[in-house]
Amino acid sequence: MTGHARHEAGKGDVDSAVRELLLLMPRMAGRVKRIPVPEVLQSQSLAPRHLSLLSYLLLDGPMTVNDLAARLEVAPTTVSLMVGDLSGKGILDRREDPSDRRRRIVAIAPEQHDAIAAWLAPGAEAWRRVLTPLSPAQRRLFVDTLHAYEAAVAEERER
Structure with missing residues (x-):
């Protein structure tokens, strides 16, 4: 995720935060499974x-x-x-x-x-x-x- 997307999510834009989390959660689950x-x-x-x-x-x-x-x-x-x-x-x-x-x-x-x-x-x-x-x-x-x-x-x- 780019710094720009993280910056937007941090500004309170719920949809940006949801997008970021939807990308992050599968990566986290994948790391745990490995x-x-x-x-x-x-x-x-x-x-x-x-x-x-x-x-x-x-x-x-x-x-x-x-x-x-x-x-x-x-x-x-x-x-x-x-x-x-x-x-x-x-x-x-x-x-x-x-x-x-x-x-x-x-x-x-x-x-x-x-x-x-x-x-x-x-x-x-x-x-x-x-x-x-x-x-x-x-x-x-x-x-x-x-x-x-x-x-x-x-x-x-x-x-």
Whole structure:
């Protein structure tokens, strides 16, 4: 995109900004798709929610199924099914919570941690690099805008 087109989009012309984003989004998606998936995960047919689950565990460490469900905004039974599937494949570990034996703590299996970190960490680092210079209000606006876009796309598909 030329500097002129970016300049126009920055001046508040919504159509120019839409054009710029329509060109940018497929490039971003293409770059993400070209990140090599670790060999252990290549045959697993992972859905985006699996990637989100793995990202939370990588960035925030082990947590309960209920904590994961709250973060993923899905039912605990959905997370339990995903965790059961990924545990059976050796990708995740489930262990008893020492403070409450009825609860299970979910973590990335130690033997898979390095491969998953090598796969997901560069994206997290890129987001950190571009979000760090922004003020907290600007970061919130950016994230809220992406949420609103995702909701609007879902709404358009339902029409």
